[in-house]
Amino acid sequence: MPLHDHFHPPWSEENPWEGFHSAWANTMVRHLNASLLPRGFRAFPQIHLGKGLFEVRVEDIQRRRLVAAVELVSPGNKDHPEERQAFAAKCVAYLQEQAGVVVLDVVTARRANIHRELLQLLSHQETQPGVSDLSCVSYRNRRLKKRWSLEVWPFPLAVGRPLPTNVPLWLAGVFAVPLDLEAMYEETARVLRIEPSGG
Secondary structure, eight states, X not given: OOOOOTTSTTHHHHSOHHHHHHHHXXXXXXXXXXXXXXXXXXXEEEEEGGGTEEEEEEEETTTXXXXXXXXXXXXXHHSSHHHHHHHHHHHHHHHHTXXXXXXXXXXXXXXXXXXXXXXXXXXXXXXXXXXXXXXXEEEEEEEETTEXXXXXXXXXXXXXXXXOSOEEEEETTTEEEEEXXXXXXXXXXXXXXXXXXXX
16 A cells, blocks of 8 residues: 555545554554564553654563654654754654664655754764655664664655565664564554545
């Protein structure tokens, strides 16, 4: 099922983005807990519509420690410079604790590059080809001897194209589980009774 434009008619009129994002986060949690995460880890959703927060958190149960997060960008996260910086700062804080982060941005209603904001906060020079406004980016920050090393896996997204099927979600920077975003997107649409070719 190709990525739809969740923020403009006709799709947005029949399928409000808040409902889809919320259901998508819950689908990710089901996939992670059912078959992707090893024993001792669990995923749970963090959703707060008023703050535009759509997040899937993964924790190490024994250590009670956040080891990874999937951030679904909302229009509010891209609205103004202070919102973009706050969103990027949250992701940077996770990375500084060595939690893996995946930032999933399908917001077509605002033009802003969250990836660039995040790299600026880390004072990191971009070595990858430019990441577009619509993208999925996986990050891992790990210590190598006495230096920190940020690794980036960008996946460009486009309305009308399938989503990536093998996005690495790094758990505490040690090992990754693969996110099949396309399968999760399709399942979310099916649960919400959205036709594949629907408006």
